[in-house]
Amino acid sequence: MEEINxxxxxxxxxxxxxxxxxxxxxxxxxxKFCYKKNLPIEIVxxxxxxxxxxxxxxxxxLDMSKFSGIIDYKPEELFIKVKAGTPINFVREELKKxxxxxxFEPINFSKIFKKNSNExxxxxxxxxxxxxxxRFKVGSARDHILGFKGFNGKGEKIKSGGTVVKNVTGYDxxxxxTGSFGTLLAISELTLKVLxxxxxxxxxxxxxLALEHAMGIMGSAIASSNDPSGAVxxxxxxxxxxxxxxxxxxxxxxxxxxxxxxxSTEQRINNLTKELVLEDKKLTILDSTQSEIFWEDTRSLxxxxxxxxxxxxxxxxxxxxxxxxxxxxxxxxxxxLDWGGSLIWLELDYLSSQxxxxxxxxxxxxxxxxxxxxxxxxxxxSSEIFTIDxxxxxxxxxxxxxxxxKRIFNPGKMYTGI
Amino acid sequence: xxxxxxxxxxxQILKNKDKIVNDIxxxxxxxxxxxENEELKPYETDGxxxxxxxxxxxxxxxxxxxxxxxxxxxxxxxxxxxxxGAGTGLAGSALPLADCILLGLGKFNxxxxxxxxxxxxxxxxxxxxxxxxxxxxxxxxxxAPDPSSQMAxxxxxxxxxxSGGVHSLKYGTTTNNILGVEVVLMDGTIxxxxxxxxxxxxxxxxxxxxxxxxxxxxxTEVTVKxxxxxxxxxxxxxxxxxxxxxxxxxxxxxxxxxxxxxxEIMDKVLLEATNNFSKAGYPLEAEAMLxxxxxxxxxxxxxxxxKVAEICKKNKCTSVKISKSDEERAKFWSGRKAxxxxxxxxxPDYYCVDGTIxxxxxxxxxxxxxxxxxxxxxxxxxxxHAGDGNLHPIIMxxxxxxxxxxxxxxxxxxxxxLCVKHGGxxxxxxxxxxxxxxxxCEMFNNNDIQQQIxxxxxxxxxxxxxxxKVYPILRKCAEEGRLHIHGxxxxxxxxxxxx
Numbered sequence: 001m002e003e004i005n006x007x008x009x010x011x012x013x014x015x016x017x018x019x020x021x022x023x024x025x026x027x028x029x030x031x032k033f034c035y036k037k038n039l040p041i042e043i044v045x046x047x048x049x050x051x052x053x054x055x056x057x058x059x060x061x062l063d064m065s066k067f068s069g070i071i072d073y074k075p076e077e078l079f080i081k082v083k084a085g086t087p088i089n090f091v092r093e094e095l096k097k098x099x100x101x102x103x104f105e106p107i108n109f110s111k112i113f114k115k116n117s118n119e120x121x122x123x124x125x126x127x128x129x130x131x132x133x134x135r136f137k138v139g140s141a142r143d144h145i146l147g148f149k150g151f152n153g154k155g156e157k158i159k160s161g162g163t164v165v166k167n168v169t170g171y172d173x174x175x176x177x178t179g180s181f182g183t184l185l186a187i188s189e190l191t192l193k194v195l196x197x198x199x200x201x202x203x204x205x206x207x208x209l210a211l212e213h214a215m216g217i218m219g220s221a222i223a224s225s226n227d228p229s230g231a232v233x234x235x236x237x238x239x240x241x242x243x244x245x246x247x248x249x250x251x252x253x254x255x256x257x258x259x260x261x262x263x264s265t266e267q268r269i270n271n272l273t274k275e276l277v278l279e280d281k282k283l284t285i286l287d288s289t290q291s292e293i294f295w296e297d298t299r300s301l302x303x304x305x306x307x308x309x310x311x312x313x314x315x316x317x318x319x320x321x322x323x324x325x326x327x328x329x330x331x332x333x334x335x336x337l338d339w340g341g342s343l344i345w346l347e348l349d350y351l352s353s354q355x356x357x358x359x360x361x362x363x364x365x366x367x368x369x370x371x372x373x374x375x376x377x378x379x380x381x382s383s384e385i386f387t388i389d390x391x392x393x394x395x396x397x398x399x400x401x402x403x404x405x406k407r408i409f410n411p412g413k414m415y416t417g418i
Numbered sequence: 419x420x421x422x423x424x425x426x427x428x429x430q431i432l433k434n435k436d437k438i439v440n441d442i443x444x445x446x447x448x449x450x451x452x453x454e455n456e457e458l459k460p461y462e463t464d465g466x467x468x469x470x471x472x473x474x475x476x477x478x479x480x481x482x483x484x485x486x487x488x489x490x491x492x493x494x495x496x497x498x499x500x501x502x503g504a505g506t507g508l509a510g511s512a513l514p515l516a517d518c519i520l521l522g523l524g525k526f527n528x529x530x531x532x533x534x535x536x537x538x539x540x541x542x543x544x545x546x547x548x549x550x551x552x553x554x555x556x557x558x559x560x561x562a563p564d565p566s567s568q569m570a571x572x573x574x575x576x577x578x579x580x581s582g583g584v585h586s587l588k589y590g591t592t593t594n595n596i597l598g599v600e601v602v603l604m605d606g607t608i609x610x611x612x613x614x615x616x617x618x619x620x621x622x623x624x625x626x627x628x629x630x631x632x633x634x635x636x637x638t639e640v641t642v643k644x645x646x647x648x649x650x651x652x653x654x655x656x657x658x659x660x661x662x663x664x665x666x667x668x669x670x671x672x673x674x675x676x677x678x679x680x681x682e683i684m685d686k687v688l689l690e691a692t693n694n695f696s697k698a699g700y701p702l703e704a705e706a707m708l709x710x711x712x713x714x715x716x717x718x719x720x721x722x723x724x725k726v727a728e729i730c731k732k733n734k735c736t737s738v739k740i741s742k743s744d745e746e747r748a749k750f751w752s753g754r755k756a757x758x759x760x761x762x763x764x765x766p767d768y769y770c771v772d773g774t775i776x777x778x779x780x781x782x783x784x785x786x787x788x789x790x791x792x793x794x795x796x797x798x799x800x801x802x803h804a805g806d807g808n809l810h811p812i813i814m815x816x817x818x819x820x821x822x823x824x825x826x827x828x829x830x831x832x833x834x835x836l837c838v839k840h841g842g843x844x845x846x847x848x849x850x851x852x853x854x855x856x857x858x859c860e861m862f863n864n865n866d867i868q869q870q871i872x873x874x875x876x877x878x879x880x881x882x883x884x885x886x887k888v889y890p891i892l893r894k895c896a897e898e899g900r901l902h903i904h905g906x907x908x909x910x911x912x913x914x915x916x917x
Contacts, residue, residue, distance in 0.1 A: 076673045077776050099675060129617060140617050142625055143594050156865045164774045166591065166808045166846035168580045168629045169861060170888065171870050175593070175625025179617070196675030223537055225558070225649040227714065264718030271649075271715070317614035319535040342615060369619050386619040391609045396621050398876035403869070414620070 018061040024149075024157070024188050027067070031186060031408075032155035034060055040411050043182040045085055045121030049109055049128050052373055053181055053385055053413040062186060064123055071189060072163075075100055079146055079163045081191040084123030091122055095194055103195040104144050105132025105295075111305035112374060123187045129179030130313075132299045133230035133257065135339050136222060138195070142178040149189040150177070153404025163191050176399070182410040183418060184403040198259035202269050203230075203286040203294055206278055208251030211235070212322055218340040219318055220276050221256045226268040230257035230295060231340040238303045238336055244290045249282040257295060301345065303336055310351040310375045312359065314344040316368030324366040331359060351375050353383040360387060386414055393418075422469070422852060424515060424886045431497055431517045435474055438497065442477060442519075445487035450525070452476040461520050464502070465567075466510035466853055468817075473500065473514030478522045482600060482608055482638040485521070489636065489883075490606025492519060498882050499604070501632040503543060503575030506567045508770065509851030511579065511631040511887055521636060523574055529553050530639070536614045537644055538597055543574020543637045547581070550642060559644040562589035565847065566755060574637045580629030582847035584680040584754075585711075587805035589645070591847065593628040600639035601627065604878040614641060626873070631849050632884040634877050648713035651679070653747045654723055656730045657704030657737035661685060661800075664706040665780035667733040668804045671710070671726055672777070678726070680711040681805035682754055685784070688761075688799035688812070689753075695760035698753030701737040708735075708804065709750055757801050757812065765797065765814030771830050773837035774846035777807045786836055787811055794829045796822070808846035809837065835860055850888045858890055 012019070012026055014033050021027045034041050042058040044050060046065050067085040074080075075098040082091060088106060095101050107130040108119050119125075131140030138144075147161025160173035177185050206217060211233070218231040234242070234253040242253060258268045269285060272278070286294055297303075304311055312333075316324055318341040325335065325344070334347040348355075356379070360370045369387040372380065388396070393415060400407065400418050412418070431438070439453050452458055453475050462470045479485045492499050498518040505512055514520045526542035532553055533539070539550050539561070547568040550561040564583035565571055571581065577599060582591040589595070598612030611627065612618045627634055658664040664683050671678065684692065686705050693700045700707055708730065712722045727738050741747035753760075761768040775783050784800060791798045801810045811833055815826040834844050838860045845854060858867060871889055874881065 074776070074778070076669050077778060078672065129622075131617070135616055139590065139594050142617070142622055143590065152869060156869070158865050158869045159862070160866065160870075162774075162841070162843045163776060164807050164842055164846075166582050166586060166774045166803070166806045167843045168631075168845045168847060168849045169843045170850065170858065170867075171634075171873060172580070172593065172625050172629050173870070173873075175622040175628075178625070179620075179622055184621075196672075196677065199675075219535065223534070223559075223646055225646050225715075227648070260714070260718055261721055263721055264715055267715045267717045315615045315617065317533075317536040319533075339616065367613055368615055371619055388620050389609075391607055392611070392620060392623065395603075395609070395623065395877065399621055399626075399873060402872035402876040 017059070018063055020063045020066045022066055027062070027186060027188055028151055028155050028157060030062060031151050031153070034408050035154050035406060038406055038408070040408050043186055043410055045124035046087065046118055048113065048115045048118050048120035049124055051113055052109070052128065054380060055377060056410060056412055058411070064186070065121060067188065068121070070094060075194070077163065078194050079191055080194050081163065081189065082122050083189060084121060084187045086122045088119045088122055088125050096197070099197045100194045101197050102144065102192060103134055103138040104141050105134050105299050106130065106141060107132055108300040111300045111302060112311055114306065122190055122192070126178050126190055127180060127182050127187070133232060133295060133338050135343070137227070137229045142175050144193045145174040145178050145190060146193055147191040148174055148177060148187055150185040150187040152185055153406060153408050158185070161191065165193060181414050183400060183414055184409065186409065200262045200265045201257060201259045201288045201291040201295070202265045203255050203257045203291040204269055204272055204278070205247060205284040205286060206254040207249030207282040207284065208236070209254045210252070211325065214252065214254040215318065215322055215341045217254055217276055218256065221272055222340045224272065224275055226258060226271050226275070228256050228272075229259045230255070230298075232298055233337040233341065234303060235336065237334065241303045242294065242297065244286060244294070246286060246290060247284045249284060251282070255294065257291060298338065304334070304345065304347045307347070310348045311373040312346040312348065313371045313373050314346060314363045314368055315342055316344065316363060316366040318342045320366035320368065324362060324368070327362045328359060331355065351379055353379055356383045360384070388415060423891055425498070425891070427515070427517045428496070432474060438495075439475065441491060442488060445491065446477065446479050446484045450478045450480065452478070461502070461505070461514060461522065464505040464510060464512040465508045466513070466851065469510050469513050469852065471514045471516060473518050473520040474516065476520045476522055478525050480525045482602065485602045485636055485638055486606045486608050488519070488521065489602055489604055492882060493605050493880065496880055496882065498885055500884050501578070501636045503572035503578065504546065504570050506571040507575060507579055507849065507851065508772070509845070509849040509853040511849050511851035511884070513852055515886065523572070523636075526574070526638065533614065534559070538614050538641050539644055540639060540641045541573050543577070543640055544572050547571050547573055547576055554644050558647050560647055561642050562595050562645055563592050573640050573642065577628050577637055577640055578630065578632050579847070579849040582803070582808065584682060584803060586803070587681065588677050588679045593625060595643050596624065596628065596640060597643055598641040599624060599627060599637050601635035601637050603635050604883045612641065629849070631851060631888050633874055633888060634883070650716040650719045651711060651713040651744070651747065652719050652723055653709055653711045653741045653750045654726060655700065655737070655739040655750055656708040656710065656727070656735045657701030658706045658708065658733070658735050659704065661706040661784050662781040663734045664708045665804070667708060667730045667735065668780065669777055670729045670733065672805070674725065674729060676722055676725060678710045678805060679713045680709070681803070682709045683707070683780070683802040683804040684754060685800040687797065688757060688801055691760040691764055691799060692753035692756050695763060696752045696756045698749055699739070700753055704736060709754060711747070754801065757799070761799055761812045761814055765816065767815050767817040769813045769815065769826055769830060771809065771811045771813065771833045772845050772848040773809050773834050773842055775807045775809060775837050775840050775842035777804065779840040779842070780804060780807065783809070783836055783840055787833060790829055790832050794825045796825055796829055803846070806846070807842065831857065852887055855888060856890050858888070
């Protein structure tokens with residue numbers, strides 16, 4: 001289906017506020033209608049990440065959650081093609097049947113936003129581009145999208161990419177739409193790279209380390225030949241979130257994950273213990289089952305779950321982390337570190353837009369960036385949610401215009417004026 | 419130059435050449451401006467050597483501010499600019515235009531910072547790919563993407579073309595291995611995208627720029643991710659009675675959850691040619707050979723080599739040779755790396771095609787390429803990055819024979835159409851440039867291409883930066899930047915000499 005006749009008969013009620021298209025013809029008709037009438041549209045999936053970004057006042061809602069299903073899955077070709085509204089959990093289960101997975105470990109926000117077990121749709125996951133602990137090894141969501149189809153702000157169907165990994169055929173629009181929070185395109189179809197699940201996972205936990213020491217250990221682990229796939233640090237005050245039979249030591253948790261065959265994981269755990277001189281430390285090795293729970297808890301932000309506190313996400317070069325956290329002490333945050341210390345999840349009791357600005361300034365000083373994940377509506381409305389400078393704002397505005405000239409898709413969701 | 423349609427030459431600009439030289443000398447030293455024919459000659463072509471065009475001027479700026487001033491001036495005065503790194507690209511992306519300033523980044527040749535703490539290197543764009551690895555290898559680090567031209571190609575050019583290499587199956591291409599860039603837009607705006615952190619917020623401009631073939635901005639600095647070298651690396655040579663058996667083995671290795679660092683298939687023609695050339699010890703009785711490289715800890719590599727050998731034996735593999743040392747592994751690769759010169763020994767000229775197909779179609783597409791070889795009566799040798807389906811058929815011909823040349827270009831076109839027909843793409847790692855420009859309509863329709871052109875226009879409204887590349891132009895409406903419509907005027911591609 002390349003071109004859709006906009007005059008084809010439709011059962012759509014254009015007076016409705018919320019559209020739930022069941023096919024591409026309907027998606028196109030809705031967008032063409034809104035384009036013609038200058039009606040802003042909020043694009044949503046399962047609404048699990050709706051609270052990230054600014055709240056919008058849109059005349060129409062395009063709910064993609066009914067546009068769901070696997071179009072093509074070829075395990076031996078390492079790709080899966082799905083409709084944008086397909087639940088990410090469903091995809092995960094299907095992949096698991098073939099011992100495969102989405103290696104970028106999309107962050108599960110359902111616990112911090114209290115959305116039960118709903119993790120949202122594939123379209124929503126890619127639109128937000130928040131990736132888990134394997135980031136430094138396998139990349140993020142943007143590194144796993146091979147191609148897409150969707151509709152621009154004029155209702156024109158466009159595609160880019162394909163099903164293969166190696167592809168230099170025109171601009172890589174797949175990357176551009178990933179993390180664009182639905183402001184460029186209504187995505188209808190996505191092709192994702194999938195990878196084999198490793199047969200064993202082991203986690204080496206060093207208990208009771210101070211931050212500086214933990215940063216050194218994580219950095220050395222990542223910079224070794226042992227190919228770790230996760231390195232996180234939980235300070236002592238968050239220790240009680242993790243209850244494992246084998247984890248008996250008190251104090252902070254510095255955890256390093258290795259994945260592979262049984263023989264390989266064992267060898268790498270031994271290597272790490274020796275190379276990082278951990279023999280005399282309080283060590284715990286989590287087996288595959290316990291490891292999976294530990295990293296699932298990290299991916300789900302368990303340490304900050306079921307609370308009403310504010311959540312911020314900062315990313316800085318790892319060499320800046322310690323200094324930045326010292327400079328943030330005045331705000332009394334809870335924090336934990338992922339990506340070997342480069343990703344800092346912050347939890348704060350009280351937040352104002354002024355505080356956000358102060359925190360952002362310190363993060364910018366550290367050559368990093370801040371994203372406001374969870375905060376009260378009145379704070380969000382008067383704050384910058386995503387860091388941007390004026391030059392890139394102008395570039396982004398031009399790019400937005402090239403996709404969505406009337407700014408009907410998620411206007412203001414990321415930035416005022418985009 | 420051939421009859422390939424390029425943007426209309428602005429005669430007025432050419433008339434003003436002396437004034438332009440004078441104006442630009444206010445932005446950079448006079449010695450950095452080349453305007454005499456003999457000085458311009460070395461810049462008239464890139465790696466796609468059959469296309470030649472002398473530029474109006476070559477300017478070799480020395481820093482980002484100079485680039486900014488030059489671009490801003492060109493933008494105001496509507497002068498076309500073609501950026502160029504090392505000029506090794508195979509798709510003609512750095513081919514000059516008659517009325518352009520060729521902006522050579524050769525003087526941007528310094529590594530600015532090696533940051534082991536943050537596991538990255540900050541380099542100027544003219545630094546060669548391999549010299550980044552050389553700069554960090556004493557501490558056991560390396561830069562993963564390894565295009566075969568890595569000794570000569572520049573990191574800026576790698577970003578512009580999203581270069582890959584034999585290890586991209588496991589380690590990704592350039593886009594997966596860079597953290598940030600400093601760029602200058604056509605209006606002279608300098609900006610930094612990304613930095614030493616992953617996933618900078620906002621639109622993924624880094625992803626957009628990588629592989630944009632010099633159409634969106636000029637890259638003036640690149641921050642790349644470096645990795646620690648694996649503990650153990652071993653290669654295994656596997657001979658097969660048919661190409662299908664080799665292809666099936668690749669599929670089964672991946673289906674078994676093994677992602678090798680590299681997997682290359684060579685067919686019999688190439689096996690013989692390269693073995694004669696480099697004495698790599700290839701199984702000459704085989705119809706096809708698979709080189710598989712595995713890396714990791716020693717025990718893991720030994721375990722996986724065993725598994726790979728078992729899978730291949732099940733798929734009728736007739737010979738197995740495992741490298742016993744790094745020297746032997748290098749010897750295994752020496753034949754593969756000598757594919758081009760070896761083909762050069764067999765025929766006066768050769769032309770390397772670059773397309774990607776789904777792995778499962780390898781055997782089928784190869785059979786069809788063999789049929790085409792018979793149809794065109796031109797020998798072809800086949801090398802594949804089999805792990806990621808990236809084909810490099812090498813057509814051998816004689817450029818002095820006009821008919822042979824015409825047949826070669828048609829043969830290349832048919833191979834790329836085959837790739838698209840089987841669910842693949844026109845380019846895996848060389849880019850589109852001018853070489854495959856007219857074939858874009860095989861993959862994309864009007865809307866798809868127009869959306870891409872709209873992005874180009876949003877950053878470079880006068881279309882001055884590397885115009886005439888990547889997107890097809892209709893002869894009649896080249897000046898208006900309109901595009902070739904799918905299904906019409908397909909014969910134009912045959913105007914392109916393809917070698």
